[in-house]
Amino acid sequence: MTPPRLVVGAALLSDGRLLAARRTAPAALAGRWELPGGKLEPGETAPGALVRELREELGVEAEPLERVPGQWRVAGGTLVLQVWTARLLAGSPRPLQDHDELRWLRQAEVDTVDWLPQDRPAVRWVASRLGDGS
Numbered sequence: 001m002t003p004p005r006l007v008v009g010a011a012l013l014s015d016g017r018l019l020a021a022r023r024t025a026p027a028a029l030a031g032r033w034e035l036p037g038g039k040l041e042p043g044e045t046a047p048g049a050l051v052r053e054l055r056e057e058l059g060v061e062a063e064p065l066e067r068v069p070g071q072w073r074v075a076g077g078t079l080v081l082q083v084w085t086a087r088l089l090a091g092s093p094r095p096l097q098d099h100d101e102l103r104w105l106r107q108a109e110v111d112t113v114d115w116l117p118q119d120r121p122a123v124r125w126v127a128s129r130l131g132d133g134s
Ligand SMILES: Nc1nc2c([nH]c(=O)n2[C@H]2C[C@H](O)[C@@H](COP(=O)(O)OP(=O)(O)OP(=O)(O)O)O2)c(=O)[nH]1
Pocket: 007, 008, 009, 029, 034, 035, 036, 037, 038, 039, 040, 074, 075, 079, 081, 098, 116, 118, 119
């Protein structure tokens, strides 16, 4: 059996906030919110893919920080999602590819968007570390 391909999601952090991105495709996922990222290319590491995806999708430079514990089967089990936190180094995220809206969320705002269900455990883990902004 072919092992499931890896997808990296970036919990991009800046100023005590987490970035959420609204997907435009496929139809089944469009309009739901996710962590920006994507599939690993052959030979790529997860942190390497994360840096590339954030450059392509959002036009920013970011530094991967730590892996969120756990991994989640997505796309009917054909893919496995792993999530890393990442620090914004340069640039201001813009929805260049795959997304039509971005939102920076403080801890109290994390549940105000309709996250893909498979992203929620990782989002909760990250949100619990954001601090309440006070
Ligand atoms: N990027 C991303 N994908 C997610 C998340 N949660 C989740 O279930 N997925 C799923 C949706 C897709 O089936 C798959 C990722 O595909 P993608 O379209 O983002 O990957 P990609 O940028 O490499 O695109 P492509 O090369 O296939 O065009 O993982 C998430 O938080 N971020």
